[in-house]
Amino acid sequence: MCSLSGRRSAYDQAMSRLILTFESLFRVMAADRALKDRIRCRPTPTPPGLSADICGMSIELIEPAQQQQALALLEDAGLSPSGIHLVD
Secondary structure, three states: OEOOOOOOOHHHHHHOEEEEEOOOHHHHHHHHHHHOOOOOEEEEEOOOOOOOOOOOEEEEEOOHHHHHHHHHHHHHOOOOOOEEEEEO
């Protein structure tokens, strides 16, 4: 696992997963609905060790390059994630 602030090679970034975490399953499912037709994403189990204060499910962005677009759509829907994690 690494922070989004660290510099990584293009290869490392391609092998990483961008995970958006939320406080509840309700918010995960609402985020999935908000993104479904515009962003390639899927609900996925939250990887172990991210945080004890989040739901056991998360949203994985299939194309991490869509992060800013996804975050803007979620903010418009009132569903800002509680965390954004780049996971190996």
